Amino acid sequence: MHRLAAVFVAFVILCASGLSPAFAQEKSLTVFAAASMKNALDEIDAAYTARTGVKIVASYAASSALAKQVEQGAPADIFLSADTDWMDYATARKNISESTRVNLLGNSIVLIAPKDSKIDNVTIGPGFDLAKLAGDGKIATGDVKAVPVGKYARAALEKLGAWQAAEPKFAMAESVRAALTLVARGEAVLGIVYATDAKIEPGVKIVGAFPADSHPSIIYPVAATATAKAEAADYLAYLRSSAAKTVLEKYGFTFLIRPTS
Incomplete structure (x- = not known):
């Protein structure tokens, strides 16, 4: 009986400390992305969740609307814009972690x-x-x-x-x-x-x-927001990977960087 009680207490402590086996499944990231990204990014996000257990909650709209939502405090971890102007807008307002920014994609x-x-x-x-x-x-x-x-x-x-x-x-x-x-x-x-x-x-x-x-070059920059969770770094790395490149090119996007993995 004492042994059962000890096991139960140990399990409670494990859960409370954030080391529960289900903890990875409970993690999530919120991605604000240009409307044109929906089909490709949905496929990428499903693959990322299957690989990591991190749930991706994607919100698609015009980059202008998304940049203003981030400015108003919307809880986003990632911003993927369909032009550099709106990423510049978010950066100028300190809503973006500038060191994470990369020009990821091209289009026509x-x-x-x-x-x-x-x-x-x-x-x-x-x-x-x-x-x-x-x-x-x-x-x-x-x-x-x-x-x-x-x-x-x-x-x-x-x-x-x-x-x-x-x-x-x-x-x-x-x-x-x-x-x-x-x-x-x-x-x-x-x-x-x-x-x-x-x-x-x-x-x-x-x-x-x-x-x-x-017209100006069509460039899609991506970055973590200033309030992004730590997991955002791994997600951004996945967007720069060969696996993501394959999906994005299938949908017709031009991959502007050398894949990181």
Whole structure:
């Protein structure tokens, strides 16, 4: 009887000290990531949890919205932005652990139409008349004042001389995935989204690609937040690994760094 009591006390002490065998399963990290990352990152997170037992809670939205949520104290451990501007914004406000920041991924923007659209094989270059191509329909992209894909789209159209005429036809969405959905549903006749988004949506087709030199380089930086849990370092290391690179490239992202493992 005394031996049973001793075993029980020892078990209670073990649990209280945080050395319970189930402790790893109870750990979690909250990841704030650009909406365009959802499919690829969901796959990466599932593999990471299977390997480590650490649960990943992912929140996807426009990078602009996520950066402001972090600024307002939202409990995030990782921030993965679709442009450097919003990572710079978070860094300037001391919301990011700057030493952990790395430019992880690249992407490109494309012109899309509903899958059954008669529009096809559009050559995008100087003098490109997007307004005429859209006719009476709407063109969907992210909010050009804040959402990265919209900012890239506007920059490209301004450089190509197509923005002024096309601007009134734009339907500004809260994120790139929202813009993608508008086109897939036929609520917009055209859309400007990342190539990676077009690839995962069967309801749309790519009808043209924007020249890389028509807009700032599309770069996805990632970093731990200033309030991140210690486990964030291992998760960031996994994002830089060959295993993550394989998944990200499968979804069409360009891996910008040499894999660390």
